[in-house]
Amino acid sequence: MAELCSLRAFTELPCTPDRLRLLSFNMQVGIQTGGYHHYLLRSWQHLLPFRARAHALSSIAELARPFDLVALQEADGGSWRSSRKNQVEHIAHLAEFEHWYHQINRNLGRIAQHANGVLCRQKAFQVERHPLPGLPGRGMMILRYGDRDDPLVVAVTHLALRKQTQFSQIRYLVDLLADAKRVVIMGDLNQESEWLLRQSPLRHLNLHPIADELPTYPSWQPARGIDHILVSDSIPLHRIAVIDHPLSDHLPVAAEIGV
Template sequence: MPHSASAHPAPAHAAQPSVEPVIQHPPRKSLNLLSFNIQVGIRTQAYRHYLTRSWQHLLPHRHRNRTLDQIGRLLRQYDLVALQEVDGGSLRSGFVNQVEYLAGAGHFPYWYQQLNRNLGKLAQHSNGVLSRLEPSLVEDHPLPGLIPGRGAILIRLGQGKDALLIIVLHLALGARTQDRQLRFIRELIEDHPHVVLMGDMNNPLEHLLQRPALRGLDLISAEETLHTYPSWQPKHALDHILISPKLELRGAKVLDFSISDHRPIAMEIGLPPNLQYL
């Protein structure tokens, strides 16, 4: 899976090959997904922390890697993780690429960092993907908007007509910009039968699905509303995992894990029976 500190995929980054004998595993039938806005590892458990801990968006904190370790242990339960609000290695993160760090802490062999807003040594605003499965394709897509800095990552698992297409994204706040971004996303996915959209979408599900850009795709999510924000008293459903109707939804939940200001959202899906490669 590529790792990049720019807007373009770079050569693959993977764990070193082991000397253990190759074991033939049965075909994978399901995939455990997680989406998490980690707020660059800042612990936020009350509205006042946006003020009292705001300095951590600019300067390093000695316990930040301890927080990442805690997140990494949680991520070990999942096959593919979408990360938002991660730092790609700047002053505020102690020059630690948080996507790479979480890949190590979560024991993921494949990871990708999408750099969306480059403020040099001050901040490296990024999205990220961690995967236990090697993608057949990774594409980096800046999302349209008046202010640059939002992006989507396209990951394909498998080959051919039954391949699984996963889009990791972090949408803007404004309705007009979101409409433009969702139209862009639709162009990426509308010809594919097996699609997953996952990330911080900054909007309740009912508003998203009513947008013209998503109408007719028949995307589905959990039957119940899954509130993810604010993490200390969730009242708003801003983070979502949406799947195309040909995929089987086996379960979805919000995790009781309130380190960031968002809680992570998880989903298990059944994979297409004819999916090649996994």
């Protein structure tokens, strides 16, 4: 059952060795947005460096620290606006993750490097990076962990805004994951679970249903549940929650699964 809780409430009990804690977060390149007016007043922060971004990244690292695997969307891979810091690498260092991976999806040269990212305690034995159908700028990472004969397959993505494009991107994702037995899909999917699990090609993957979907966007007054951690029904799903911890225009989603 989904819940809304604080970071402390979700992580206060120790995680047993047979479980993994997962987090997915659209970090909006370290811009702290607290209202629609900030989209206009802080729009320059998408292109230029600013001093408060370093504090924002430290806060995101504190959010990520208690988890075993973290998926980040809207990170910067190292450009002018991020003071030439790869934000995925920087957060991994601050949160003491030994392994991290990233994927540049929209390369604007020295100005901006739009990226997805993954932080993990255990090294993936295989990492794939795929551009998604539609206009350039959307991508998906597929990481495989554990037993090579029966791996845990983790897909991290940020889907397009238009439903028609989302459908083709999801169909591409499903084709890539068709042979996987244990799947976790993490990211900003820009669509509610009702449509994703009942009307999109994801219905073919035998994922856990979401009984009580909680909204994640916008973070200051959540109305839409568009950020997700979706898990195969062959994987025990012990907890899933939206974390009431606004650091961007999205709220993070957390889950605890059995392995």
